Amino acid sequence: MRRFLIGGRSFEEGSQELQGVLPQAYEQKLRPQCQCKDPPVPMYIAQVDGQYLVKRMPLTGRDHETGCSSFEPPYELSGLGPLIGNAIQIDAASGSSLLKLDFSLSKRGSRASAAQPSPPAESVRNEAKKLSLRALLHYLWDTGELTEWTALWSGKRGWARVRASLVNAASQMNVRGAPLSDILFVPEAFHQEDKEGIAARRAAALAGAKASGSGPRKLMLAVAEVKDFDAARDGQKILVRHLPFPFMIEGGTWRRLNARFETELELWRSSKEFHLLMIATFGISGAGIATVDEIALMVVNENWIPFESVEEHRLLEKLSGRRRKSVKGLRFNLAADQPIASITLPQERSGPVAMYIVPAGASNDYETALADLKESRPEMIPWVWRVAEGDMPRLP
Structure with a gap:
């Protein structure tokens, strides 16, 4: 059980005494310190779903x-490693992140017209210097601790919790001199009894995306769950859960989206338990139409953990019933032909474990890079599943 030092006093996690001081500490911007080490490690207080x-x-x-x-x-085991200190710069005093983006947040013209979706990871330029749209989604997921799972959370992670985690994570990030949360729109879970309140908050949140006057248009970012796609007169409509209106996407962009994210779409369509997440820059025309400018997709399982292959999903399923924590590694800007630790198990009795899945047909260069990755973090016990050699090895 963790203990936190707040204002010179020590509190046990989960205690009523701690819950009693957190609201005031939050208002005073006091920084708790985790006493797992000496000196203790600084932390912060977040308000999520009305809880501190x-x-x-x-x-x-x-x-x-x-x-x-x-x-x-260690972040070196995922695609986060090359971004630290370049695309992602951490302010040690405040703990906030300064982000450099590889996509535009403005659009010239009277309306936001759909452009190409995020370029394939294999052709990302200056990958260590700027975040692609997909990499930003991964960073939000990672910072929001949505990559972590334990069986103790079963049935407790729905869209409301996911949204709160994303909004809280965005509040710790800065883009071009302003908090990312100022331009990030994440739909609220719909509740009939609060229909009017939700509509009012949604209108206020989307005000920055509406067309006004001439000159470059400001775009906003949306992170939302895709409900379905439907044909439109010129392109497609993206139907989003918890929203009464669709996002429009131009026909050419729709075709490129299907090509670029073919794997994600195929995985999503294979099971009703999976969720498809989109991150998109968008604007709203004078007629009130929301139009996508750039978009990326990510598929997650029923626990909202991202995965990129059938094998990864099987491994996540095997681990989902364990009480000890697992952490999903994300690719960010890295290409599919570069290895990452698919999942890590930080709380194993024998020591932290890094789990690697080697796809069938992996090249010699892939194997060499994997060996280098394992050697770079000798404190992590490696577990390797070479798909071409047969079924999943025995778990640690």
Whole structure:
């Protein structure tokens, strides 16, 4: 059980005493400190779903003891490694992230017209210097701790919790001199009894995306769950859960989207349990039509954990019933032919485990890169599933 130092006093996680001081500490912007180590590790207080939670500062997971629930696997094992210090710069004093983006947040013309979706990861330029649209979604998911799972959370992670985690994560990020949360729109879970309140908050949140006057148009970012796609007169409509209106996407962009995200769409369509997430820049015309400018997709399982292959999903299923935490590694800007730790198990009794899935047909270069990755973090016990050699090996 973690203990936190707040204002010179020590509190046990989950205690009524801690819950009593968190609201005031939140208002006073006091920074809790995790006592898993000496000196203790700074953390921060977040308000999620009306509750006050103590959460780790971005990229400080490695500073905690491996047995602490705030411990996080080394970011070098995922696509996050090349971005730290370049596309993602952390302010040590505040814990906030300064992000450099590889896509535009403005559009010339009287309306936002759909452009090409995010370029394939294989052709991303200056991948260590800027975040692609997909990489930003991965960073939001990672910072919001939505890559983590334990069986203790079963049935407790719905869209409301996902949304709160994303909004809270965005509040810790800055883009071009302003908080990312100022331009990020994540639909609220719909409740009939609060229909009018939700509509009012939605209108206020979308005000920045509406066309006004001439000159470059400001775009906003949307993260939402795709409900379905439907044909439109010129292109497609993206139907989004918890929203009464669709996002329009131009026909050429729709065709490129299907080609670029063929795997994600195929996985999503294979099971009703899976969710398809979109991140998009968009604007709203004078007629009130929301139109996508650039878009990327990500498929997640029933627990909202991202995966990129049938094998990864099988491994996540095997691990989902365990009480000890698992953490999904994300690719960010990295291409599919570059290895990452698919999942890490930070709380195993024998030591933290890094789990690698080697796809069938992996090249010699892939194997060499994998060997280098394992050697770079010798404290992580490697577990390797070579798909071409047969079924999943025995779990740790």
